[in-house]
Amino acid sequence: MVTGTAALTLALLATPIANAYGEPDLVWPLRAIAAAMFGQSCLIMLTTVGSSLGRTVEKISGMPFVGRAASVMRVEGMAGD
Numbered sequence: 001m002v003t004g005t006a007a008l009t010l011a012l013l014a015t016p017i018a019n020a021y022g023e024p025d026l027v028w029p030l031r032a033i034a035a036a037m038f039g040q041s042c043l044i045m046l047t048t049v050g051s052s053l054g055r056t057v058e059k060i061s062g063m064p065f066v067g068r069a070a071s072v073m074r075v076e077g078m079a080g081d
Contacts, residue, residue: 003041010034 010017011034018026 004038007034007038007041010037 011031014027014030014034017030018024
C-alpha cells in the first residue's frame with residue numbers, strides 16, 4: 001500500500017519534477033520508474049505470501065521472465081536515442 005502510494009505520487013508529480021530540472025523529456029521515464037516500482041512491489045508481495053504459505057510462486061508469477069524482460073527493456077532504453 002505504501003509503495004502504491006509512492007508510485008502514484010511519483011507518476012502524478014512527474015511533470016513538475018521534470019520541469020524543476022528543466023528536462024521535459026524526463027516525464028515518461030519517471031512514470032516508467034513508477035510503474036516498475038509498483039510492479040516489483042506486487043511481485044514481491046506475491047512471492048512473500050506464497051513463501052509464507054509454503055508454496056513456490058515463481059512458476060505462477062513468471063518472475064524470471066518479468067525480470068529478463070525488464071532488463072532487456074532497460075538496456076534497450078539506455079541504448080536508443
